[in-house]
Amino acid sequence: MADMRLQKFLAHSGVASRRASEELIREGRVSVNGEIVTGMGVTVGEEDTVSLDGKIISGIEDNEKLYIILHKPVGYVSTARDQFGRPAVTDLVQDVKSRIYPVGRLDYDTSGLLLLTNDGEFTYRLTHPKHEIDKVYRAEVSGIPSQSEIEKFEKGLAIEDYVTSPAKLQLLSAKGGNAAVLVTIHEGKNRQVRKMCEAIGHKVLSLKRISIGPIALGELPEGKWRKLTREEVESLYQYPL
Known part of the structure; x- marks a missing residue:
């Protein structure tokens, strides 16, 4: 692995989007070789050990990239966990063994199409303001x-x-x-x-x-999910910006 900025490594490893990874660093939850890092200028390489909340993070090359479409019901938060104990969308995809997170959010009282992934670059593309995806x-x-x-x-x-x-x-x-x-x-x-x-x-x-963008909820039942096809993932990458 070539040296890269810490927040980019976290995003590539499927921890969170790059923006969310920067927030994790600022909160002091990320360490490199046992030392907590809070600045944005740190780079890491193959010889470094990166941990989040004390758990070692594997590089993206060790993880299968997953892209999931979920029909979110009302009454679920679009986070991995909730401080008030409300149901989270990740509770609906417990069959998935890899750590995934929502691409953007849907309000607690809003239903419909929500994408989840472990691919930080994919999340960045779909959520960054410069990428005007309908x-x-x-x-x-x-x-x-x-x-x-x-x-x-x-x-x-x-x-x-x-x-x-x-x-x-x-x-x-x-x-x-x-x-x-x-x-x-x-x-x-x-x-x-x-x-x-x-x-x-x-x-x-x-x-x-x-x-x-080009991905429609279609007839997917509420509370159910499926993997995006390769063609669907490619269509999001090719979607006009």
């Missing part, structure tokens, strides 16, 4: 968005301390004073779809992600 959600909202509200939504909205990038909002149907809509964004800020809909006066009643 994420499509089906939502039920209170009230019926007007054309002017849809135009505001699609141009970008001021939410808290940022302005959202241009998005898409398509009205699918209306019934009983509520509407079914299709939302397409390529950002992934915390509860963004809900906040955007509320910003135009329509509270989200239910929310489900149905696709990421």
